[in-house]
Amino acid sequence: MPNRQLAENLRYLRKKNGLNQDDMNTILNISRQAYSNYENCKRTPDLDTLVRLSRHFKISLDDLLLRNLRTLDSSFNSFDSYEGIREASVSYPVYAECQEDNTSVYLTLEEMNFIMGLRFLPDDKKQIVKGFVNYSKPE
DSSP states (O other): OOOHHHHHHHHHHHHHTTOOHHHHHHHHTSOHHHHHHHHTTSOOOOHHHHHHHHHHHTOOHHHHHHSOHHHHHHTTTSEEEETTEEEESOOOOEEEEETTTTEEEEEOHHHHHHHHHHHTSOHHHHHHHHHHHHOOOOO
16 A cells, blocks of 8 residues: 655655656656656555665655655754654664664764774774763863
């Protein structure tokens, strides 16, 4: 069953970015009719197409599929409470889970790249970074 919220979000994102449906078929390498069916809630994109849409618009799949982006955009500078975490309403494309304490968080690609880079540092360099991150200004 097609997702009405997804259809509305696709139309909204396309127009917000000054694109027409022909632009979208070129970006996604699909027919104009296929893309039109997504926006008109006649068909749902396959997973590969959803991922390409998510990356193109720099938005998480959760937000693309489930949230009303028009409403989210109008309150961009406000704060949302999401799973007990208060954060600015921005799109986080990477979802990470901590196996040790069963918590989860959305990360930007920049944050994820930082963490992945940290993993490959020698232990002495990790300690330097850890000290820098934990540094707090004296009062």
